[in-house]
Amino acid sequence: MSETYIQAPADGAGKKLRAIQKTVSANTVLSECVIRDSKRAVLGAYSVVTPEITTTAVTNYRIASIFNPNGSGKTIVIKRIIVSNRCNAASAVNIIKLTFLSADVTGTDISSSIAKKDSGFPASIAVVKHTAAQTGTLGNDVAAYAKVGTASGSAELICDYYYANASVEGQEVILNPNQGFVVQKLLAGDVDDRFTVVIEWEEY
Numbered sequence: 001m002s003e004t005y006i007q008a009p010a011d012g013a014g015k016k017l018r019a020i021q022k023t024v025s026a027n028t029v030l031s032e033c034v035i036r037d038s039k040r041a042v043l044g045a046y047s048v049v050t051p052e053i054t055t056t057a058v059t060n061y062r063i064a065s066i067f068n069p070n071g072s073g074k075t076i077v078i079k080r081i082i083v084s085n086r087c088n089a090a091s092a093v094n095i096i097k098l099t100f101l102s103a104d105v106t107g108t109d110i111s112s113s114i115a116k117k118d119s120g121f122p123a124s125i126a127v128v129k130h131t132a133a134q135t136g137t138l139g140n141d142v143a144a145y146a147k148v149g150t151a152s153g154s155a156e157l158i159c160d161y162y163y164a165n166a167s168v169e170g171q172e173v174i175l176n177p178n179q180g181f182v183v184q185k186l187l188a189g190d191v192d193d194r195f196t197v198v199i200e201w202e203e204y
Contacts, residue, residue, distance in 0.1 A: 040204040043074065044121035047200040048114045050130045052086070055195065057188045062132035063096075064197040067104040067180030072125040075204045078173035081161040082198040083183055085147060087154060089192040094147040094185050096158050100139030101180030107132030124203060132182070142173060144186070147193075 004024070019030035048066075055061045063083075068076045083096055107129035114124045145159040163172045175181060183197050 044203045045117040046114050046124045048128050050197045053130050053195045059188050061185045062105050063183045063195050064130040065105050065182040067127045068175040068177050070178040072177045074125050076175040077202045079163050080200040083158040084196050085156045086194045087192050091192040094187045094189045096145045097141050097184050098143045099141045101182050102139050103137035105132035106135045
């Protein structure tokens with residue numbers, strides 16, 4: 001199919017529209033220029049890495065979490081969550097779930113370890129914790145991954161939940177004030193697993 005064009009009225013005195021000019025079949029043709037603009041202005045981009053976490057043998061153990069505190073005045077958009085495991089001894093199969101929180105967990109606060117992806121960004125408003133046992137009010141699950149049974153001393157990348165290149169706003173995981181996101185193990189399992197969690201996000 002060959003490219004063609006339609007004829008528009010002559011230039012007038014009204015508002016100007018942005019266009020790209022090129023030649024089509026020896027004719028000068030103007031193509032309308034459309035720019036996708038985001039409704040959000042990025043105020044900061046951040047990441048955090050937990051230390052290696054030894055869990056206990058209880059169900060729905062909260063391994064690590066990120067929470068947008070009430071009154072923060074900002075929105076957190078999760079861009080990436082990486083969960084890896086190194087077992088100290090042979091470990092059993094388990095399920096790792098990514099779940100919304102409607103109340104923050106207890107646990108070890110590592111918010112001071114949050115890294116700015118640009119030194120010019122303000123400090124993050126996020127609260128990041130790990131080793132949270134069974135506290136926190138759970139919402140709906142977003143994703144789940146199988147952790148295979150592993151031999152002593154082996155390592156495993158359990159999940160790489162990646163939204164950094166989401167092309168449509170609304171496809172990402174969005175945390176409004178007083179909302180959070182937690183990585184948890186579904187089954188009690190055993191104490192031989194050593195988890196490390198990486199969380200990346202932006203704030204608007």
